[in-house]
Amino acid sequence: MGNSWFLGCWQDKHRRVGDGALVVTVVDDKIEKVVTIVFGGFESIHLGHRRLLSHVSGVNDGGVLTFEPLPKEALGYSESRVLTDDERLCAFESMGINQIIKLPFEKIKDLEPETFLSRYLEDVQTIVVGENFRFGRNAVGDISLLKQWCQLNRKNLIVEPLVSVDGEIVSTKAIKNYIHHGNMERAMKLLGYPYFIRGPRVHGNRIGSKIGVPTVNLHWSKQKTRPPYGVYDGFLLSNQWSGPALASFGKAPTFDRKDVLLEIYVPGIDLNIGAGEIVLYGFHRFVREEKKFPDATSLVQQIREDENDLAKDAPLIEAEMNQLLLLFSRACLLPSR
Ligand SMILES: Cc1cc2nc3c(=O)[nH]c(=O)nc-3n(C[C@H](O)[C@H](O)[C@H](O)COP(=O)(O)O)c2cc1C
Numbered sequence: 001m002g003n004s005w006f007l008g009c010w011q012d013k014h015r016r017v018g019d020g021a022l023v024v025t026v027v028d029d030k031i032e033k034v035v036t037i038v039f040g041g042f043e044s045i046h047l048g049h050r051r052l053l054s055h056v057s058g059v060n061d062g063g064v065l066t067f068e069p070l071p072k073e074a075l076g077y078s079e080s081r082v083l084t085d086d087e088r089l090c091a092f093e094s095m096g097i098n099q100i101i102k103l104p105f106e107k108i109k110d111l112e113p114e115t116f117l118s119r120y121l122e123d124v125q126t127i128v129v130g131e132n133f134r135f136g137r138n139a140v141g142d143i144s145l146l147k148q149w150c151q152l153n154r155k156n157l158i159v160e161p162l163v164s165v166d167g168e169i170v171s172t173k174a175i176k177n178y179i180h181h182g183n184m185e186r187a188m189k190l191l192g193y194p195y196f197i198r199g200p201r202v203h204g205n206r207i208g209s210k211i212g213v214p215t216v217n218l219h220w221s222k223q224k225t226r227p228p229y230g231v232y233d234g235f236l237l238s239n240q241w242s243g244p245a246l247a248s249f250g251k252a253p254t255f256d257r258k259d260v261l262l263e264i265y266v267p268g269i270d271l272n273i274g275a276g277e278i279v280l281y282g283f284h285r286f287v288r289e290e291k292k293f294p295d296a297t298s299l300v301q302q303i304r305e306d307e308n309d310l311a312k313d314a315p316l317i318e319a320e321m322n323q324l325l326l327l328f329s330r331a332c333l334l335p336s337r
């Protein structure tokens with residue numbers, strides 16, 4: 001897949017993405033040429049979403065019907081995402097999905113459920129949703145209404161039972177809550193892959209190399225759900241080097257820094273990653289809170305202890321990194337400029 005993948009793929013009404021496998025279409029009328037659709041928001045592509053999406057994975061005339069923006073964003077309930085639009089596309093494409101159809105939320109938000117179905121889904125043959133799916137004006141449309149309409153209109157309806165983990169129903173809302181509270185292990189369990197952030201490398205105050213802790217820094221994108229300030233272990237994925245890494249998220253109070261950064265540190269390696277190059281950090285676990293140390297020596301002493309935590313977790317972290325790369329294509333996550 002080439003770099004063109006990222007270049008404004010949502011701008012046009014019909015757009016072929018990357019090498020041509022995934023086509024993104026924005027519709028405000030009847031959906032054509034797609035026989036099976038999986039319907040919903042799909043912000044995080046969690047374990048429940050994956051069960052639904054398997055119905056159209058590798059299916060030529062199958063597609064995903066989703067919204068732009070997501071209803072919860074348009075209605076002001078949600079400001080950040082687990083996956084950005086680009087990252088969702090990476091996941092869809094990696095799953096072998098051919099078509100993404102986006103409904104402009106503004107155009108459909110006031111439609112009665114039956115009006116919506118007749119206007120948009122007249123030509124679709126099979127509809128796949130989860131048990132808790134709701135749609136139409138004020139989300140008044142539910143599964144029983146959808147069943148009735150499908151019977152009347154000779155459509156095939158597949159309603160998937162809700163996927164749970166340890167008795168908890170998997171949902172994007174729950175995942176975000178875990179991330180906000182630094183419970184990255186639980187977020188990973190519900191997602192089926194580690195939570196991550198990607199972005200271009202930026203420079204910090206260049207103190208790190210002087211104190212023996214050289215870091216690769218990222219600004220926290222406002223689009224992504226924010227974990228608490230603190231030190232994490234996890235992994236760095238880059239085009240230069242990939243593997244277990246520590247990360248410090250916050251303002252480095254020891255040095256009274258003003259900027260909030262995610263600083264990624266690989267013990268024993270000073271990485272030669274150029275400014276602007278895209279890197280990814282995958283979170284395994286919250287290790288400790290960020291502290292204000294009396295001097296650089298005591299900070300470095302603490303970081304040496306953090307390195308021991310990283311070494312202990314390294315085998316699990318490697319496995320999680322590989323899990324991510326099974327579900328999201330590497331070339332898509334890390335485009336070379
Ligand atoms: C593993 C790790 C843990 C860190 N923990 C703290 C901390 O507890 N308190 C703090 O003030 N800074 C902490 N930092 C941030 C360092 O202060 C920072 O990397 C250093 O000031 C270099 O910053 P620079 O990239 O802006 O030059 C940590 C950095 C790393 C890599």
Ligand SMILES: Nc1ncnc2c1ncn2[C@@H]1O[C@H](COP(=O)(O)OP(=O)(O)OP(=O)(O)O)[C@@H](O)[C@H]1O
Nearest residue numbers: 040041042048129130132133162163170171172173
């Ligand atoms: N745990 C689950 N198991 C199976 N299907 C699910 C699950 N959660 C959601 N779905 C289905 O996936 C589709 C997309 O749902 P949606 O994106 O609204 O899910 P969500 O993750 O519950 O989001 P949020 O928590 O923000 O409401 C819908 O058809 C929905 O019914």
